[in-house]
Amino acid sequence: MEFFEATRATFRAAIRSTCRPTVEGLENFPKEGPVIVAPNHQSFLDSIIVQALMPRKVAFFAKAEYFTAKGPKGMFSRWFFSSVGSIPVERGEQAASVAALQTALEVLERNEAFGIYPEGTRSRDGLLYRGRTGVGWLALTTGAPVLPVGLIGTDKLQPADSMRITPRHFTMKVGTPLYFDKVGPDHSLPARRAATDKIMDAIAELSGQERASTYNQTKSTE
Incomplete structure (x- = not known):
């Protein structure tokens, strides 16, 4: 944990010094217990930004090949x-799959924060697409509060299809937690859809x- 916090502090300092972000609503992050962090998604760097700037550790998924690549880059x-x-x-x-x-x-059962x-x-076009219901499933199954993030x-910072990172100002807004009744994994699809919406x-x-009325589609090269 000490190594993780030291690494997180390093990234946080680097982001603040190079991008000078505006960060609002950190006080809304629950100090303890399970939390589902739900941001919009515009950049490869979004997870790193959220992980660095939030007051608690937030676990996100990352492609397995990032952990298995060989050589110095790997x-x-x-x-x-x-x-x-x-x-x-x-x-x-996908994050909506059962596994x-x-x-x-x-x-979440370890009382930690998970980002989805x-x-x-x-x-890739700046629109906010329709939410997939994995986040609703997690909220209704666990009863953990959902922290919306804009x-x-x-x-x-890194436009789509570009490997170049350019430090620029950005804003992260953390909303107030949303609470849903814990009903377990056997809730209905309409309930999951309503929570997600x-x-x-x-x-x-x-x-x-x-807003876009459709789901976003994963590009084959991602």
Whole structure:
């Protein structure tokens, strides 16, 4: 834990000194207990930003190949994603799949925070896409509060299809927690859909994005 916090503090200092972000609502993050952190998704760097700037550790999924690549680049990738608290997940295994959600469930059962992008993948056109119901499933199954997050301007840090990172100002708005009754894993699909839609409404209010009525599609190269 000391190593993780030291690494997180390093990234936090680097982000604050180079990007000078505006961060609002950190006081809304519950000081203890399980938390589902639900941001919009515009950049590859979003997870790192959330993990560095939040007051508690937040575990996100990351592609398994980031942990298994060979050579110096692979070693750095493995160290980097491990040090920021990422969890490896196999390519093609979306956050809404049963296996991935079970892993998320285990994190929450340890009274830790888990981050999930309801949109599923990055928005490449700036729209906020319809939320996939994995986040609703987690909320209703565990009763953990959902913390909506609006990220504004992170797409300018690393535009889609670019490997270049350019430090720029961005904003992270943390909303008030949303609470749902704990009904266990056997809740209905309409209940899951309703919970997800409520979460997306909160994210939209924070991010100010125009809404899309469709699901975002994962690009084959991601």
